[in-house]
Every structure is written in structure tokens, then in C-alpha cells.
Amino acid sequence: MTPAESACRFIESLRVPEGALAGQKIKLADFQREFIVGALVPGISIAALSVGRGAGKTTLGASLCLAALLGKIDKQPRREIVVGAKTRDQGAIAWRLIEGLASSLPLKERKLLTFVRAPRLQIRYEGDGGGHVLNVLASDARNALGLSPVFALLDERGHWLDERGDALEAAVTSAAGKRQGRVLVISTSAATDSHAFSKLLDEPGEGVFVREYRAPDDLAPDDLDAIRAANPGAVEGIGSSVEWLQAAARRALARGGSALSSFRLFHLNQRVSHESRAVLISVDRWQACEVPELPPRQGPLTCGIDLGGSSSMSAWANFWHETGRLEVYGAFPSAPNLLDRGRSDGVGDRYQQMFEVGALLMLGQQVVDVPAFVSAMVAKLGGYPIHSLCCDRFRQSEFLEALTKTGLQLVPTWRGQGWKESAEDVERFRQFAFERRIKAERSLLLRSALGDCVTLIDPTGAAKIAKGRSTARVDAATATVMAVGEGSRIAGRVRKAARPALWV
Structure with a gap:
């Protein structure tokens, strides 16, 4: 035996x-x-x-x-x-x-x-x-x-x-x-x-x-296939019944926040943080913004740029507030290679997968080549005019030099990552996401960044972006928040019609 x-x-x-x-x-x-x-x-x-x-x-x-x-x-x-x-x-x-x-x-x-x-x-x-x-x-x-x-x-x-x-x-x-x-x-x-x-x-x-045994990420929490996938013993009388789990899922959906995150983590066995107070946006809120087909490029284009430091990621987000279309790209220097970098950051081959689908570029040796990065991002727009550039103040002079080298004649809007400016961008981003005014394709780059992105809250309730772990790469999330925040401000500027002349 x-x-x-x-x-x-x-x-x-x-x-x-x-x-x-x-x-x-x-x-x-x-x-x-x-x-x-x-x-x-x-x-x-x-x-x-x-x-x-x-x-x-x-x-x-x-x-x-x-x-x-x-x-x-x-x-x-x-x-x-x-x-x-x-x-x-x-x-x-x-x-x-x-x-x-x-x-x-x-x-x-x-x-x-x-x-x-x-x-x-x-x-x-x-x-x-x-x-x-x-x-x-x-x-x-x-x-x-x-x-x-x-x-x-x-x-x-x-x-x-x-x-x-x-x-x-x-x-x-x-x-x-x-x-x-x-x-x-x-x-x-x-x-x-x-x-x-x-x-x-x-x-x-x-x-x-x-x-x-884990429920697929693209299924609703109360989906029977999702519940059965994570709870194979439920149909055999082990633990909670399928009916109880489905009812609990509906209660969690109604409550949202930490209740929904906890249900996903413990009952659907998905890898999500149940500390929802600190996340930038919950996984369910963001999934509601993902669409199978992007809307057209239409109206003013706002670009959010977050340039990383030595050996870190740089990110670029394109946002059209009229249609809600969002495109996000990232870039790493070529050394170390993506597989070694993924192992060091604790994400396995995730960077290699991003590279294969075109969401991640490799530019420069030890630091991302900023002029090459800007040129590559402008090329992806295919001639579509940029209305506004919103950029982090970090590496400000290098970005201005890159604009000069690439011939891009725009004056950037500089945003800091402190409580005042970051908190405003975070709030505007959340409002657009909650109202589903952001339309993005399912992106491993963006999901990864949002999954590692948390917020620090000051005594007044203002929230600014921070990393959830030391090796996290949240640059794509930061660029997205800046792009959506600037797009929100542009959308809110109502153009007044010229007053007709009055003869007296």
C-alpha cells in the first residue's frame, strides 16, 4: 500500500x-x-x-x-x-x-x-x-x-x-x-x-x-463559475454551500470597499488586498472601466508623464476626456533584462509579458533615454495633436531638454507628488473612474501598477500616491492619475460665448 x-x-x-x-x-x-x-x-x-x-x-x-x-x-x-x-x-x-x-x-x-x-x-x-x-x-x-x-x-x-x-x-x-x-x-x-x-x-x-483553486479575475464575485472554481468542496458539502457563498457575494457587492475586497481574497481566493482604505482604487471599481473595445480618439488629448529615476520605470498615459479613452505605456532601461528585473521585483515574468504585447518598451542602458521615450510616445499617436502635457517635477530639466530635441513645442503643466497637488489629482481620477468616464483596455501594465499603488492620508483626509511595497512599480498609475486629473480640469473649463456688441 x-x-x-x-x-x-x-x-x-x-x-x-x-x-x-x-x-x-x-x-x-x-x-x-x-x-x-x-x-x-x-x-x-x-x-x-x-x-x-x-x-x-x-x-x-x-x-x-x-x-x-x-x-x-x-x-x-x-x-x-x-x-x-x-x-x-x-x-x-x-x-x-x-x-x-x-x-x-x-x-x-x-x-x-x-x-x-x-x-x-x-x-x-x-x-x-x-x-x-x-x-x-x-x-x-x-x-x-x-x-x-x-x-x-x-x-x-x-x-x-x-x-x-x-x-x-x-x-x-x-x-x-x-x-x-x-x-x-x-x-x-x-x-x-x-x-x-x-x-x-x-x-x-x-x-x-x-x-x-482561484476564481478568474474577469468573473463577477457572485458568478457561480467563480465561486465553484475557488471552492471545489462546496458542491460536496464541505464548508459553506454554494448558495450561502452567492448570497455573501451579493452582500459584499452591495457594500463594496473592504467587504468586497475581503470576499475576493478569502472566498474567491484572488490576490487582492483587503486593506481597502489605503488603495488608490479597488479592483472592482477599475474592472468597471475596462472595455473590450476602446472608444475613438476624439477631442483634446492630455498626456501624463512620470519619468523614473536610475534603473526604474518611466510611464506615459494618453487620455481623451471627451470619449474617456485611456492608453498607457511604460519603459525600462535595457540593463538588467526584463526577466532578471522581474525576479528582483518579485513579479516573475510579468515585465516580459508586458513587453510582448507592446505595453512596455526598452530604451537606454541604465536609465531610460528620455528623448527616445518622448519620440516613441509621439510616434504611437500617429500625428494626433497633444493639447496638454502634465508631468511630474522630478527630472524637470531633462524633460524640457527632451522636448527641445524632439521638436515638441509645448509648455508642460508641472505637478508635484505632495499632499496638495497629488490629492487633487487622486480625487479627480477617482471621480472619473467611479462615473465610468475612463475607458481602458485590460492592461497588465496598468493592473499591476494599480495593484501596487496605495494612498497616504493626512489628518485632513487628503490622499497622495505611494508604493504598497518597496519594489513596486506604480509609475503607470501615477501617469494615469495626472493625465485624468488634467483632463478633468480641462473638461471643467466652460468656454463662455462672446457677448454681442451693444449699441448705445
Whole structure:
């Protein structure tokens, strides 16, 4: 019998410890059985599972920990099992589940288990030679010294603090190598692609098995296909029902803001921040501005330009306020290459994808060549006249020199990124977005920038743009906000008709 077959048979001999189905025999869902089989294949050292909240992740992980402790997966002597969690209270959830699952074991087997609550959450097993132990650790690598686990569970990994979480994961995975142990990593999605759990799912590597159940970004939150995609156990009676999830989605849509963002993160398993107070614009608000076909170029054109510093992105946004058409482009210097830059910024091959669809250019060596950038952007307009240029004051003199070299005879409108001017542009951008007066194609460049863009709010309520993380590239969002803000001001300037002459 393979370890996977032994584990599945053992788990289905247990009874549900709590909830509406308490006391009934556990019946593994298809996706759970598939994950167990893939996770326990020889040669797999790390198995990651990402699925919506309430899908039985922790119960599944706790069942596998108990199976490992009792030798149903690995018969090594003096087995050590580790449960890692963000906090002790989070780890206690898995510990209590294991305690509850163990209550359905035969009495003879239960007597060999000792449950310790202090000073550390621990379970000892004296059968099969004795000396077997399960320890619960909070996400602090200082607690992980001297480990040599044959099995480890890292619970809700996508919500651990970056530095401490990364350190504990590294400590556990490296320690598991001493005894060819397996590490099980389970969680709902992390809020960003740059989180270590997201990277594990996107770039599994050798010896890593991954299963991710996430709703597509282009489906509405209450769409049945979206709900089923992120909650594969709902139709099999695990966790919340499809009807409950759909009703919750409609409530979240009605409330909007953090309620909707939280539903997307936890129940649709999408990578969105639930801290909606600080985002420039929520994902749902922006998706309402995305259209399959852009309106025509018509009326005055406003261009927003954000020139990056050394080795960073520069961005250019074209906005026609009469039709709402928005076009956004970015540029990087050629060194380092896009794949290396993407790995350094924690976004994988995202920059390469932007380049392939023409949204991102490569100009200059270490710094974006400003005259070449301006020329390239003017060429994309195909002769359409620019009504107004709105530019960040950073690198002001270089931009004026570039205008002279390219022969573009326009006087830029300079905008600062402080509280006064940035707050006005942010508010005007949000008004246009909320009224759906912005029409943009689905753009990975712009979605990426808006996803990393947050706002800092002063005591008066004014908001200015800032990065959500240190390696974020929000230049495209900044250029867009300036372009839309200037377009809004132009649209608001009502031209008064000339008064007729009066003869007296």
C-alpha cells in the first residue's frame, strides 16, 4: 500500500470533530484526495494547496499530521511533526483539530497519545517504539532550532509576516531535508504576487507539488463559475454551500470597499488586498472601466508623464476626456533584462509579458533615454495633436531638454507628488473612474501598477500616491492619475460665448 493510499484510508476512518457534520465519518472530496496523492508521491518534498476559506484546508492538514504522527505515512523511528502558524492562537486551531480527530481512534490507540498545552502546544505518541512528538510553532525562526521533522504543516502561509514567515519556512524546509521529510503548505491566497506563498504557487520548482483553486479575475464575485472554481468542496458539502457563498457575494457587492475586497481574497481566493482604505482604487471599481473595445480618439488629448529615476520605470498615459479613452505605456532601461528585473521585483515574468504585447518598451542602458521615450510616445499617436502635457517635477530639466530635441513645442503643466497637488489629482481620477468616464483596455501594465499603488492620508483626509511595497512599480498609475486629473480640469473649463456688441 502506498503512503497516499494508507493516509486516505486512515483519514476516512476518522470522524468529523466539530461543525454541522460532527460525529460523521470523514469523506474526502475529490480535490482533497487528488492533493494527498500528489503530495505523497516519492520525490515530492513540498506540497502547496491554495483554496477558498472554509474548504477544509486546516482539517485536511491536521488529519495528515495525525497520520504522520501515528506512522501511517512514514515509519521512521522517533518521528517529529511540526505545525507552523502565524501566531500561537492560529496554531492552536490545528492542535485542537488533531485532538478532536484523535478522539475517534480506538481506545487502545488514544491511550498512547498525550496532549500538552504548556509551555508549548505539543502531542506525544508512545506507540510504535515511542519517542514521537508533534510541536506547534509560531512564525518565528528562533523557535525552529534543532528541528528534524519527517512531516510539517505550514498553516495559512499566505498571511504570515514576510520576514518572520520566510525565516520559519526556510528553517522548517531545510530541517525536513535531514530525514527526507515532507512539508505541506496550505493557505488562501496572499494579497500580492510578491509574497513568498504566491511565488511558491507560480514557480513551484523541482520536488514541489502545487494545487491552486482561484476564481478568474474577469468573473463577477457572485458568478457561480467563480465561486465553484475557488471552492471545489462546496458542491460536496464541505464548508459553506454554494448558495450561502452567492448570497455573501451579493452582500459584499452591495457594500463594496473592504467587504468586497475581503470576499475576493478569502472566498474567491484572488490576490487582492483587503486593506481597502489605503488603495488608490479597488479592483472592482477599475474592472468597471475596462472595455473590450476602446472608444475613438476624439477631442483634446492630455498626456501624463512620470519619468523614473536610475534603473526604474518611466510611464506615459494618453487620455481623451471627451470619449474617456485611456492608453498607457511604460519603459525600462535595457540593463538588467526584463526577466532578471522581474525576479528582483518579485513579479516573475510579468515585465516580459508586458513587453510582448507592446505595453512596455526598452530604451537606454541604465536609465531610460528620455528623448527616445518622448519620440516613441509621439510616434504611437500617429500625428494626433497633444493639447496638454502634465508631468511630474522630478527630472524637470531633462524633460524640457527632451522636448527641445524632439521638436515638441509645448509648455508642460508641472505637478508635484505632495499632499496638495497629488490629492487633487487622486480625487479627480477617482471621480472619473467611479462615473465610468475612463475607458481602458485590460492592461497588465496598468493592473499591476494599480495593484501596487496605495494612498497616504493626512489628518485632513487628503490622499497622495505611494508604493504598497518597496519594489513596486506604480509609475503607470501615477501617469494615469495626472493625465485624468488634467483632463478633468480641462473638461471643467466652460468656454463662455462672446457677448454681442451693444449699441448705445
